Amino acid sequence: MTFTFGTDDDPAADIKTTEATETAEMCRAVERFARRELGFVPPSLDRDEFRRRWLLAGRQGLVGSVVPEAYGGSGLDAVSAAAVLEALGYGSPDTGFAFSVAAHLFAAVMPVVEFGTEEQKRRWLPALCSGERIAAHGITEPEAGSDTLALRTRAVREGDHYVLDGAKAFTTNAPVADVFVVQAATAPGGGYFGLTAFVVEADTPGLTVGPPYDKVGLRGSPTADVRLDGCVVPASHVLGAEGAGAAVFAGSMKWERTCLFAVYLGAMRRVLESTVAYVKEREQFGVPIGGFQAVSHRVVDMTLALESARLLLYKAARGLARGSEDEVAPALAKLAVSEAAVRIGLDAVQLRGALGVLTGGDAEALLRDALPSRIFSGTNEIQKNNIARALGLGGTRRPARRRRRAQNPPPTS
Structure with a gap:
């Protein structure tokens, strides 16, 4: 299903395709659902209420919208998914819940879709699409926010498994998550190829979740710290391959920065x-x-x-x-x-x-x-x-003034 604009020169042109009509109908259905079921912001984060809403969102097809139909999703493309999420944001004042849906989908589920093996996809995606399970993405750390290549969480291979140690901060959905996509350094100092992405089940020994944050906004989205202490993860839970973590993260960010x-x-x-x-x-x-x-x-x-x-x-x-x-x-x-x-x-x-x-x-x-x-x-x-x-403006050359000084040194006595 696609949602095709008229022309490249006029992206706002009226849309008259059958696919667009179907998307418009789907958006109206999402708006009605959001007003009916998500028409208020709970005064406090209640896990049972969050789960109830999540299951309803799963039945509506929201939490797996861009996942291929073969794995339980709706198979929408990025434009249709954006239209559906816009309808969700329009229909419900609980922007935090909508944010959690989008973070689950684009930061955690899409990495499994795009980098997972067939076995991994069939193991995790159906329940993540139906609303039975919730996903979270752990990358931000207390000392590594914007500098994602400076992660201190380590993953050391021991035979057929890895041992993860470290801490994640500001992890969306962590208090309610069943599955985590966790980024860790397998080659510290290895730059772009030093990170690896793992799928970690929430009940894995050594994984603990802290109390939910009390935030100024997005209060309907549960967020917390995550600790990994000697957390043993099978090598079969690696997404892509060892060293592909940065590529996994970059792919998820393209989805998140657009559709979320x-x-x-x-x-x-x-x-x-x-x-x-x-x-x-x-x-x-x-x-x-x-x-x-x-x-x-x-x-x-x-x-x-x-x-x-x-x-x-x-x-x-x-x-x-x-x-x-x-x-x-x-x-x-x-x-x-x-x-x-x-x-x-x-x-x-x-x-x-x-x-x-x-x-x-x-x-x-x-x-x-x-x-x-x-x-x-x-x-x-x-x-x-x-x-x-x-745009070619990220060079590291010395400032022009210093170059001129080097070329024309001041006279010496």
Whole structure:
């Protein structure tokens, strides 16, 4: 199933294909499901409630949407998956839960799809697609966030198994996960080929999960630290091959930086619509505040930010669906969506005045949920570094001033 835009020159052209019609119907079904089953944010993280929601999302096809049908998924391409996740973000105010669904799918499940053996796929994917099991991806460490090649978690091979030791931080879904995709160094100091990805069952001796974080945003997404102390993992649980961990991670980030952020598109669209409705109704000085130029222009700027981000995201999704190796488009999409989400959250709060800072409103919720988006999946500063390097601006030559000084040394007495 594909979701094909009209032309490359006009990515926003009306879509009239049968596949697009099917995707649109699927998105409407997801919106109805999200409003009905996920229409509120639980006041606290309840494991049973989270599991109940997860199973329902599994029956809806959300937690395995891009997995091939042969393994229990829906077989969607990147564009259709992004459209479905946008519908999920639009239909539910619980952006944290939607974020958990996307993190499970793109950071943990897709690595099994793209790098797993046939035996691994058949062992883990069906239950991960049905909602019976939940996956988490462990890579971030206390001393290795943006510098992913500096992992301190070690994996030492002993016969037909590896022994893992180390700690992971900020691991999405860790408190509820049944399966972890864990990155560890098998050749410390080996750079790109020094990391290896493992599938580790949550009940493996030596794997422990800390208490859930209390976060400023994405509160519906359970997150915690993970420790690995003498954790014995069969060699058959390696994804790809020893030394392929960085490639596994890079592949998952292309999916995550594109499709995961579609959740925010839906959340922004929902808040923008409620903001327009509010400024049409709220009166000051005898007229609706939407009639004031300062207000109307702010709403226009919010619309511009959303639509610009949306075009960049779907451009990246279309490239991913076609098998493009371009790393710039996902980075640009991640930048545009995350910055737009924070800006729209701030503007929505401002336009509501005092009501905007009361907890429980959709504007303040968007702002809180948007703040982490500039950090996870590679900080926005890292994305700019990646884009600059792709543009040929990442050289390590000495500054021009120092070169000139070397060429024209000062006179000596």
